Amino acid sequence: MTMEKTVNIMVVDDEEIVRESLTSWLEEDGYHVECAEGGKKALERLPERNWDLMLVDLKMPGMDGIQLMDEVHKTSPDMLVIIMTAFATVDTAVKAMKKGAYDYFVKPFNPDDISLTIRKIVDHRKLVQENQFLRKELKKQYKLRDMISKNEKMLEIFDLARTVARSNSTVLIQGESGTGKELLARAIHDESPRTNAPFISVSCASLTESLLESELFGHEKGAFTGAAALKRGKLELAQDGTLFLDEIGDISLKLQMDLLRVLEQREFRRVGGSDLIAIGSRILAATNRDLKKAIAEGRFRPDLYYRLNVISIQIPPLRERREDIPLLVEHFIEKFNIEMGKEIRGVSEGAMRIMVDNEWPGNARELRNVVERAMVVAKGNLITEADVSLSSSGPGANPGAKSLEEIEKEHIRLVLNENHWNIVRSAHTLGIDRVTLYNKIKKYGLKREGVAPKE
Amino acid sequence: MILQWLRKEVADTFLATVREMPPMSVPPASFEAGRNQHSSTKILKELLGEVPKDALKLLGITGMDLCIPILTYVFGEAQLGGTAAVVSTARLRQEFYGGAPDRPLFLERVRKESLHELGHTFGLIHCRSGECVMHLSNTVVDVDAKGRNFCTYCRTVAASNAGGGSGK
Numbered sequence: 001m002t003m004e005k006t007v008n009i010m011v012v013d014d015e016e017i018v019r020e021s022l023t024s025w026l027e028e029d030g031y032h033v034e035c036a037e038g039g040k041k042a043l044e045r046l047p048e049r050n051w052d053l054m055l056v057d058l059k060m061p062g063m064d065g066i067q068l069m070d071e072v073h074k075t076s077p078d079m080l081v082i083i084m085t086a087f088a089t090v091d092t093a094v095k096a097m098k099k100g101a102y103d104y105f106v107k108p109f110n111p112d113d114i115s116l117t118i119r120k121i122v123d124h125r126k127l128v129q130e131n132q133f134l135r136k137e138l139k140k141q142y143k144l145r146d147m148i149s150k151n152e153k154m155l156e157i158f159d160l161a162r163t164v165a166r167s168n169s170t171v172l173i174q175g176e177s178g179t180g181k182e183l184l185a186r187a188i189h190d191e192s193p194r195t196n197a198p199f200i201s202v203s204c205a206s207l208t209e210s211l212l213e214s215e216l217f218g219h220e221k222g223a224f225t226g227a228a229a230l231k232r233g234k235l236e237l238a239q240d241g242t243l244f245l246d247e248i249g250d251i252s253l254k255l256q257m258d259l260l261r262v263l264e265q266r267e268f269r270r271v272g273g274s275d276l277i278a279i280g281s282r283i284l285a286a287t288n289r290d291l292k293k294a295i296a297e298g299r300f301r302p303d304l305y306y307r308l309n310v311i312s313i314q315i316p317p318l319r320e321r322r323e324d325i326p327l328l329v330e331h332f333i334e335k336f337n338i339e340m341g342k343e344i345r346g347v348s349e350g351a352m353r354i355m356v357d358n359e360w361p362g363n364a365r366e367l368r369n370v371v372e373r374a375m376v377v378a379k380g381n382l383i384t385e386a387d388v389s390l391s392s393s394g395p396g397a398n399p400g401a402k403s404l405e406e407i408e409k410e411h412i413r414l415v416l417n418e419n420h421w422n423i424v425r426s427a428h429t430l431g432i433d434r435v436t437l438y439n440k441i442k443k444y445g446l447k448r449e450g451v452a453p454k455e
Numbered sequence: 456m457i458l459q460w461l462r463k464e465v466a467d468t469f470l471a472t473v474r475e476m477p478p479m480s481v482p483p484a485s486f487e488a489g490r491n492q493h494s495s496t497k498i499l500k501e502l503l504g505e506v507p508k509d510a511l512k513l514l515g516i517t518g519m520d521l522c523i524p525i526l527t528y529v530f531g532e533a534q535l536g537g538t539a540a541v542v543s544t545a546r547l548r549q550e551f552y553g554g555a556p557d558r559p560l561f562l563e564r565v566r567k568e569s570l571h572e573l574g575h576t577f578g579l580i581h582c583r584s585g586e587c588v589m590h591l592s593n594t595v596v597d598v599d600a601k602g603r604n605f606c607t608y609c610r611t612v613a614a615s616n617a618g619g620g621s622g623k
Contacts, residue, residue, distance in 0.1 A: 021496045021523035027535050029591060030580035084525065108490070108527045112593040 006032045007122050008049050012042045012068065013057040013084070018107075022055065029115065039063030043071055047380060050343065051079065053102075053121055058085035058092060066092075066099055073100055075380030077348060080121055084109075145187035147180055148331045151321035157184070157313055164311050165191035170263065172248075172308045173286040175315030178363030181286035182246060184315065189242040194282060197241030200234045205247035209255060214271050217258075223272025235268055238281035248308065249289030249300065260304045283308075318360040318367065325356045328364055332371040333383075344375050350385040358390055359418060409444040412437070421448050457544075457565060458516065464566050465573065468604065471511070479505065481519055495521040495532035495541055502539040511617070512576050513539045514569060520545040530568050530592070533575035536616065540572035547595065564598050574605065577613035582606060 009031050013019050019035040026033045036042035038060055054072065058065040069081045083096040086107045093104045103117055142150045144158040164171055165188045173181045182201060189199045207215055214223075218233030234243060251259070262268045263283065267276045285308045294300035318324065329352065333344050347355070351374070360366055374387040412430065419425040427437040440446075458475050466473040485497035498515065506513045521529050521543040530547065533540035547564040549557045570588045582589035587606035592598040605613065 015524065017494070017496060018524045021494075021532075022525050024496070024532065024535065025523060025526065025529070028533070028575050028580060105525075107525050108522065109525060110593075111526045111529065114526070115591060115593055 007052045007118075007125075008032045008034075009118075010042060010045065010051050010054045011035045012037075012039065012054060012060070012065070014038055014060045015057075018057070025111075026118075029118070031118070039065075039068035039071065042068055046072065046076065050345070050381070051076075052125055053118065054079060054081045056081055056083055058083050058096070059087065066096055066101075069096070069099060069101060075382050075384065076345075077382070082117070142327065145183070145190050147183050147187055148327055149321065149324045150327055151316070151324050153316050154321060154324070157315065160311075160313060161188050162191050164188060166193070168282050169310045170282075170308050171284045171311045171313060172291075172305075173284065173313045173315065174291070175286075175288065176317045176361075176363055177288045178360075178365030179315040179317060180364055181288075181315060182244065184313065185242070185244045185246075185284045185286060188284060189244075189282075192242070192282070194241050197239055197281075198237065199242050199244065200238040200281075201244040201246060202234050203246045205250035209252045212251065213255060213258070216255075217268055217271055219271035220273040223270070227272065230270075233270065235262070235279060235281065236270075236277060240280040241282075243281045243283050245283065245285040247287055247289075248285040249287035249291055249294055253299075253301065256301045256304045260301060260307055263304075263307045318363040322356055324364075325367065326352060328367055329355060329371055332368050333375065336372055336375050340375060342375060343381050344378060344383060345381045347383040348385065351383050351388045354385060354388050354390065408440070409446070412440055412444065413446055416441075416446065416448075457562070460562065461516070461565060461569060465514070465569060468570055469573070474510075476505075476507075476513075479515070481517060487522060490522060491520075492522040492528065493517070493519045494523065495529050495543070496523055498541050499532055499534065499539050502541060503534075506538055511538075512573060514573055515539070515541040516544065516565070516569070517541060518544050530598070531572040533572040535575050535580070536578035537576055540569075540576050542568045542572050547598070552595070560599070563603065564595065567592075567598055567601065567603055570603075570605070574609065574613060578616040579605075579609050579613055582609050584608075 007030075009026055011019050011022050011026075011033060012035070013022070014037055016037075019037070023033045023035055034045065034048075036045050039062060042054070042056070054069075056065040056068055060068075063071070065083050065085075069083070072079050072081065080102040081100070082103045082105060083093075083101045084105045084107055085092065096104050102121070105114065142148055142155070144161060147154075147158065149155065149158070161184060171185075171188065173184055175181050185201075186199060189195065202212075202215060204212060210224075214227075214231065214233065216233045216235055218231045218236055219227050221227060221230045245259075258268075262279065266279045268279065269276060291300050291305055291309075295302050295305055318328075326347075329347055333346070336342065337344055355367065355370070362369075370388060370390060371383070373389060374383045378384070378387045412426075415426050415429050419429065423434055423437060427434045430437065432440075462473045462475055465471075479501075481493055482497060482501045485493045485501070487494055498517070498521070502513055502515045521531065521541070523529055523532065528546060529543070531540065531542035542565070544561075544565055545551060547568065548561055549555060567588050571592070574589050579589050581591040584590060584602075584606045585600065586602035587609055588602055588604055589606070589609045590597075590601040592601055
């Protein structure tokens with residue numbers, strides 16, 4: 001005999017004898033049943049567990065059954081509700097069904113009807129759960145370690161990453177910030193034979209030239225003022241593992257030369273040292289800058305570029321793979337459910353639409369932050385539109401704007417850009433009519449900014 | 456007459472001593488005037504006050520038609536994992552459905568429903584097996600179709616629950 005998941009049923013009725021007898025009868029059928037004496041109590045109990053079904057009395061003082069169902073469906077749109085009533089009026093029956101009740105029972109009802117209806121619901125839910133399980137199984141194929149995607153370009157990248165993981169080639173990972181360059185670097189490391197050796201990450205943009213130099217190469221005792229002891233650099237610490245140079249596009253020309261020499265000779269000296277130390281690690285680099293442009297402007301050495309760019313991986317921004325947004329949202333929800341000890345089951349249709357339509361300048365990282373925040377503020381087990389806050393790129397982000405007019409101008413410009421200068425949509429977002437928007441565009445002399453041509 | 460026969464059947468099934476109590480009257484408060492039926496939940500509550508100190512379970516048998524507020528009728532009701540159970544013989548007779556009296560069939564139904572309700576007091580829920588007396592039966596057709604004894608699984612669970620003496 002296989003153990004089945006307990007079916008949770010909530011009975012809502014203001015009459016104690018009804019609650020008691022229905023509970024007892026349903027418990028004999030093996031269901032987990034809990035009661036609430038009214039709509040308010042029922043809503044309070046809603047987050048307590050994953051209810052499979054609610055049996056709700058139509059006529060109750062205060063909130064009636066249909067009002068309660070409406071409230072429940074706001075946070076749990078797929079909750080199955082059966083309305084029970086002692087008054088058989090076709091009008092209310094039709095109303096209940098139209099409002100989304102799963103079924104409608106007139107008290108007293110035939111025991112066989114309720115048995116069959118609940119059995120049907122349980123079987124249906126089992127199928128839904130099976131379906132979800134199979135979908136999850138399928139999703140595993142879209143994964144590379146902590147990365148997840150069903151975008152064709154991304155899947156090619158995953159394949160490429162698995163292949164290059166076995167080699168020692170240098171890989172240059174390019175992509176906007178937040179696209180997951182470091183995650184991909186880690187994945188390459190984890191998939192490689194070096195997986196048990198260290199993965200050392202250096203963010204090149206956050207350090208001054210001399211600090212970065214000592215960070216990378218280490219220094220001998222007394223190499224410079226303040227070098228009180230010998231320090232091993234990241235190149236040494238990486239041992240036979242992987243050294244990941246993040247934001248490589250930000251390093252100075254001098255360091256570029258040093259690094260080029262290291263990559264070519266696969267050995268280096270500590271700052272102030274004379275001994276040559278061999279490099280055993282594999283080097284991965286990443287940048288969100290356009291290195292070809294930097295080369296053209298003389299800010300990046302072409303020889304270093306070619307040395308790093310043995311294998312090149314360009315991660316597309318999230319807005320170019322919107323099909324991944326629902327998948328990523330689900331992935332983050334699962335992750336944060338575990339971290340936060342929550343039981344968020346998903347995202348309402350409206351909330352998902354907002355997220356799929358967003359431009360995500362901060363890419364998957366920004367999406368992750370938005371989901372995390374939404375999960376903190378979500379009241380039920382569903383993320384709704386109200387929980388999704390996309391204010392990160394709002395006018396408040398611009399510290400330059402001071403006067404109301406400046407802020408208005410900046411905000412209008414932002415909304416227009418977000419909507420690709422679609423006047424109707426922008427006006428709708430701003431809550432003004434088209435004529436007013438046109439007047440404001442004229443007043444502030446706003447112009448459509450040229451879209452940078454793609455390479 | 457029925458009780459004497461039922462006492463032996465229950466004793467043989469549960470391997471327990473079964474005693475017959477003096478007849479009780481159905482509590483007037485349990486009568487649902489609008490429905491001309493009796494509330495099984497209210498009878499059950501009354502029965503609970505009558506459980507002798509040395510008794511593990513108490514089964515009430517009544518000829519009255521039973522119901523609960525949301526169901527048109529019930530064959531019986533029990534406290535799941537508790538002490539008391541009640542069974543109505545009203546709808547177990549062929550006469551109720553306009554048929555000719557059939558005593559052996561009637562006795563067989565009383566036996567099945569009595570074991571079924573007592574099973575609930577031992578913490579058993581409805582069994583998926585159609586061979587088991589704990590299979591859900593909302594109609595006499597269901598009662599006649601299901602098996603007359605507990606399946607191995609239910610018997611084991613009931614025995615372990617009896618040992619633990621679970622009650623709610």
